[in-house]
Amino acid sequence: MGRVRVGRVTFDPERIVMAGGATGANEQIIFCLADHGDAFLVPSPYYPAFDRDLGWRTGVEIVPVHCDSSTKFRITRAALEEAYEKARQSNINIKGLLITNPSNPLGISLDRDTLKSLVNFINEKNIHLVCDEIYAATLFCSPKFISIAEVIQEMDCDRDLIHIVYSLSKDMGLPGLRVGIVYSYNDAVVSCGRKMSSFGLVSSQTQFLLASMLSDDEFVEKFLAECSKRLVKRYHVFTKRHEQVGISCLKGNAGLFFWMDLRHLLQQQTFEAEMKLWRTIVNDVKLNVSPGSSFHCQEPGWFRVCFANIDDGTVDIALKRIEAFVPQSKVANTATKKN
Structure with a gap:
């Protein structure tokens, strides 16, 4: 993760919780943050399997934040506010916002201003922000990828509300090994995630293989x-x-x-x-x-x-x-x- 964001941000290994791929990591973080019947805002169009990953076993709902071609499908503050207020009027308890950056299916990465706007939004609402960054190194032209970890270094915000999901399935082409992680700035989430990780362990053999591979910088x-x-x-x-x-x-x-x-x-x-x-x-x-x-x-x-x-x-x-x-x-x- 540090190599992809070289020179801009560092990560603390003690904040990593392993999971069975990004699928397991996304479910794990939702279990940690929300109760049955709560909801997460998710900008649309979004990865279809989120309906399964985020909600099937957790009982958590997805409230789409509709983005359209008039803004090139960028996430706007107006769209966030509209989705949030409609949910509140329907007595839906919004616990957080989940984004994919870069986006599946759009194939675009979020710019710094948009990310700052998202952090300001969740800070004001006191809800969590989960950033699925599994395509962080799968970039092929400008602009460069900007991680939420980089953005919050420049802002005054509640870091307990910020969480990152990552895996090696896309960037390193290893989907079958099922290696994902939750990286959280929240101590309670790290502790909870560690307790839950027994239900989605990554084998010792797999970890040994990957440690050897990732240590080869060249x-x-x-x-x-x-x-x-x-x-x-x-x-x-x-x-x-x-x-x-x-x-x-x-x-x-x-x-x-x-x-x-x-x-x-x-x-x-x-x-x-x-x-x-x-x-x-x-x-x-x-x-x-x-x-x-x-x-x-x-x-x-x-x-x-x-x-x-x-x-x-x-x-x-x-x-x-x-x-x-x-x-x-x-x-x-x-x-x-x-x-």
Whole structure:
């Protein structure tokens, strides 16, 4: 964690609580902070499995903070206040705000001003802030990643309210080893998390292997640099060829995916039309993309595209299929609207 944020922030090993991947870490921190029936604000669009991870066993609810394309899906203070007040009016007890930085599915990292705004918000409301930073080193272009750990060094805030979730599944490509952590500035949370960690232990063998690997500074540095190099190359291949057929995407800088805008291919601006388009893409075009509604996006027509887990030959086939499909879809839409 310190290597990713080199020169800007240091971490205390005594504040780390291990867990079975980021999934286990997110559930663990929710168990520590909230009771059954409490709720967390989560900016949308958000990772669909949060509904499972944060709520299935804890009984905690998710209250979406709706972000839209007019602000390039950035989290605004107005959206936070609106979601918070609506929850309070419905007698929902908000215990905290959970964010992903960089974002899945948007593929963007949060800027310093936004992070400071979030810290001010949770400080004023006296609620917790959980930052899922599992894509912290999976960056491929500017702006650089800014951790919440860096931001709170510059602010006067209650650090007992700040918690970080991290894992090695994305940055080091090790999802199957199930290594996640909660890093909390709150002593009571660290103590509680340690007691709960018996239900999601990381094996001694796994810890020994990772300690050896992560101690090799030269390897880790080269690995992260090579990943970034390959990601930016693949990202530009996808987005440039999408632009050539009239498909725009949210400008991204992180993650293994990008946020694709197909609103102009919808027959109507509805989620029913989005699902119809998605089924066509999956069943007829034979491309596996995810509809925005599955991420609780409030605007139909957005899709997440994962671009990092396929070889170059498959990439070329996928792009040729989308290039053939888009003109046909535009013609069909024009004909439907005329009728």
